[in-house]
Amino acid sequence: MDYRIEWPVPMDEYDWAIQQARGWLAVTVAWEGGRRAVEVYDPARLAQSVAVELDRLGHFTARDLLVVPSVTREHVEAAVSAIADEDFFRRR
Template sequence: MDEFDWANQEAKGWLDVTVAWDGGRRVVEVYDPVRLAQSVGSETARLGRFTARNLLVVPSVTRENIESAVSTIAQEGFFDHE
């Protein structure tokens, strides 16, 4: 993605990211706290529940924040189990 695309995603506050490594790949839902609260409220009002698999919340949806967080959670073993 270029700078414009990243600025767009940061403004939206969420992005699905595919993380790939030697052992496989996984889609991670990345949100900023404000957008997550909006999504939780909306889904709860509409469906009576909110669920998210592989949720990652970062201060803002920027390339730097996502790369840093994914690196950290990978070292913590987040991707070692389904």
């Protein structure tokens, strides 16, 4: 599947270092005929977010969640490529 990742803003090395430290990033994956927002987390940040939502709301939900070892451009691109090959973005 041909796709493109739409990053939130043009990101330089400093911006990527901040995103990696935060452990979370929202991106959009676009392809001919569609687009889908994806939330990208590292495992530690995801665990923190789940714990906060459980305390606050008593449950956690996430749509189009992608967990990578670390929120770096390389990990995000590799994961998106892998799930695009599995037609993840065309499924609902």
